[in-house]
Amino acid sequence: MKAITFAEFGDADVLELTDVPDPEVRPHDLLVRNRAAGLNRADLTHRRGGYGRANFGDSDLMGLEIAGEVIAMGSETQGFAIGDRVMGIVGGGGYAELARIDYRMAMHIPDGLDDVHAGALPEVFVTAWEALGHLGRLTSGESVLIHAAAGGVGSAAVQLAHALGARVLATADGSKREAILGFGADVAIDYKTEDFEAVVDSVTEGRGVDVIVDFVGAPYLARNIRSLNSGGRLVQVGILGGIEGAELPLDRLLYRHLQIMGTVMKSRPPAVKHAMTRRFADTWLPRFASHSLAPVIDSTFPLKNAADAHRRMESNQNIGKIMLTMA
Template sequence: MKAIQIDEFGDADVLRIAESPEPVLRPADLLVRVRAAGVNRADLTQRRGGYGRADFGDSTIMGLEVAGEVIAIGPEAAGFALGDRVMAVTGGGGYAEIARIDHRMAMPVPPNLSFIQAAAIPEVFITAHEALFHLADLQPGESVLIHAASGGVGSAAVQLAHAAGARVLATAQAGKLDRVRELGADIAIDHRNQDFAEVAAKETDGRGLDVIIDFIGAPYIERNIRSLAAGGRLIQVGLMGGGEAKIPLEIILFRHIRIIGTVMKSRTAAVKHAMTRRFRERWYEALSTGALSPVIDSVFPMADAAGAHRRMESGDAFGKIILSAAQ
């Protein structure tokens, strides 16, 4: 099969398409003919050598989410038939013609969605649901600030929080604020020209926010903590701005604040299975009716994975970048 490979770590130009062995079917697996694959920031980190090795999980081929057709089923895999359209988080190997997925990570593609749309769902929507509801326990009527709301996880989180009845504040670039509002944000904040902490204080009458979902890290951590109400929860999903920071411990103590980190890529298989199940049980119907929609920024041919990576690195994207492997 053809797959995207790297011979050395580096910039986007190290990505190349080449022949690769097909993945071996294990008892609990499905093999899927990939029609589309999502691009994630973890792919960029892997390409640059941020994990210290070419593989991080099941495969030396990058790619953490796919949509396609089932072409083989392991003897312990249940709930799927040959030819089924599925979408799934993978343990690596998504940038290829054929991907191997644990059947417990797979979901049927809703009939109203294309493979391109389906490939934009698994990683970001499951991550957003886990952060907002399983970890932060966001409740209707609570306030939540979602940083980087124009990204894949951020745009999914805005939709989910709005659908759950929360009051949503969201940060993004000035030119993306209208689209963030269209996704369901009540207050859209220009992260370059407005201080989100000041906006949060004003919009909550000084009480503070119940939940913050953050992907930035060090540059935001102190203001995030100071912006939380008593009993507030900060869910740290990424570290795009770095991981070394000053933390006001006295506020954490006296306001009884919880800080929880989460990275799907490093979770155990059992935890990932549970994350997928929780998301599917709560939100699959909303995807099937169109109440929730994946946000697609752009689509690149699989052979131009380098172009897709450059698009993500530009910072101009809104929503998901997808690789199309359709024949």
């Protein structure tokens, strides 16, 4: 099969389309003919050598989410059949014509959802709901601040929080303000020209928000803590801004009874990943069948042009998901 590989770590130019062996089907696997695969920032880290030659359980190829058609099945799989259209999160291997996926990580693609949108759904929406619902315990009528709201997980989190009935504040580049509001945000904050802490303080009349979902890390930590309401929950999903120099206002943490939680998917044990997938699917998958929720697609690239897709992500110009497609 054709797949994207790289002989050495480096910039996007190291990516190339090569021939590699087809995946071997394990007892719990579905073998999927990929139609689309989503890009994630973890792929950039992988390409640059941040994980070494890592195998996250399924393959040492890049790619963490896929959509396509089941063409073979292991002896221990349940609930799926040859020819089913499926989507899901894989432990590597998405940047290829074929991929194996643990059937417990797979979801049936809702009728009417095309392959590109299906491939854009699993990683971002499962992660977003884990942060908002399972860890953040966000409920209708509460308020939430979502950082990096124009990205894949951020745009998914805005949609889910809005659908849940929460008041949504969201940060993004000012040029993406209208898009953020279109996803369902009530307040869009330009992180380049506005201090989100001051905006939160003004909008909430000093109370703060109930939940914050953050991808930035150290530069935002102190302001995030000061932006939380009593009993508030900060869910840390990424550290795009690094980990050095973080300041934690311990008095605020203590006297407002705040909670700080972290979440990451790719390095979690399989049973945890299975539970995360099921929590999302049981709660939200019917909403995609009715098209009341939909992944946000920024752009698509043929598999052979994966390097261009990586450059698009590195430019930080994208709104929503960048996708690879297979013939």
